[in-house]
Amino acid sequence: MVQTTSYAATGAFSGLVLDYIEQAPALAGFYHRPPTLAAFAEQIAEKKSHYDAASRQRLVAALRAQYESLPPASVPQAVQANLDLLARDTTFTVTTGHQLALFTGPLYFVYKIISAVKLCRELKTTYPDYDFVPVYWLASEDHDFAEINHFQLFGKRYEWQAEQTGGPVGRLPLAGLEAQVLSQLPAEMPASFLAAYREAATLGEATLRLVNALFGELGLVGLDADRPELKQALVPVLEREILHQASNQAVQATNARLEAAGYRPQVYSRPLNLFFLTEEGQRERLEPDAAGADCVQIMLRGTGKCHTQQDLLALARQTPELFSPNVVLRPVYQELLLPNLCYIGGGAEVAYWGQLKEVFALNEVPYPLVLLRNSALYLSRANASKLRKLGLSALDMFKPLPELKKQVGAALGQEEVSLSEAQMQLKAAFDQVAALAQRLDPTLVRTVAAEAQKAAAAVAGLEKRLGKAAEAKHETAYTQLSALKDKLFPDGGLQERTDNVLSVLINNPAFFEQLLAAFEPLALEFTVLEED
Structure with a gap:
């Protein structure tokens, strides 16, 4: 089952991202073209006029060399076919990228890639004279090891402490990973995850092997641009x-304009x-x-x-x-290397790409369409069943917990406890007493006010105790609700920012197929997906 809601309704996205989705006029000057199906026609024409045969030959040669380093049998035919297509001047790419997060890191790693694959399919339907290849850009030159050396699975944190850090993470040897992480994982781990790291020499190679194993059949091409032959383009x-x-200078000028616009x-x-x-x-x-x-x-x-x-x-x-x-010039390097039309990223990426349009202009590189990746809340069969027993829908879960408790309580027939009427009557009575004191002995007015305050506090305390008594009748339901809220929104945030894909994939091998069916990248709506 698939439902959608607006990104605004989730309460989890910045004002800039929400304005970008709505194509607010204030942001028009910071991006090139809106991420619409029709806009790709002009983007194709512009990229084609700026991307020469030498650039394409260099890219394809580097990609072939990269994949030749993997066992031939491990590279799916769909990847080989897309490498062949990239040699043609009628082929373009849709790119997403991410750090080399251990075991893919949070779920949104997967959501980025599925968004790129799905968009390529939609583009082929609309523009049949061209071919479109999804590309995953490995952020192999990033050096912030602490951001990628861990992942969360079934409530447990797995962390790798590498012997060597501070350089490009893609070059890191995998010493210590077996003992610290791989040997500690649950027995039901898919073999492809373990093999990717056990058979690789570096983190970059391991990540390439893993995305190839997971998404190669979908035609995804990984690109590690930390190669001397590719750096020539830079x-x-x-x-x-x-x-x-x-x-x-260009970014500072853009930042001043962004701040003036309220961003x-x-x-x-x-x-x-x-x-x-x-x-x-x-x-x-x-x-x-x-x-x-x-x-x-x-x-x-x-x-x-x-x-x-x-x-x-x-x-x-x-x-x-x-x-x-660095982060300012890396996107330029990406667009120099690839016949790229669109970059798909998360909210933070959409925001910082808006700072870079003038940097692209300085370097005479076409600025791509920028598309917010698909986001999703995933419900297993078990969690979906719990929701229904509580009388809630998946979309209800975006509400604050106190509001959800009231909704569940109403469904269970819990009597709403409110002594506001009694408080009003009490206040009216003490107002009369205060008026009488003012006429007879003004020195007693403060005494009356103190007694009024004590009485109001006593009623408020009774209201709280009665409310707890009413809740106690349905304590089991509220405990289940709180646990479910924590499960679907870890630490109060979106599930996709904490949970690892293995938390779903181990129990639902068809997860990627369900995502492909559910995601509509250009619809720009948040997806709620229940396990089939």
């Missing part, structure tokens, strides 16, 4: 950034939006040195190492793989 961007630091910028831009990959395997920020404009300092754990602009330019031209774009 040279003009590196030159512009090192010489002019233009991206920061808060999502990401922070730096004077130089680049990292440097050191010989020691670290990813360190490049920052202008205070000593002079012609010197750029590489921060290495509190020590300073200086390169002139000319030194950096020479490195950028000869070995661009030593440079890594």
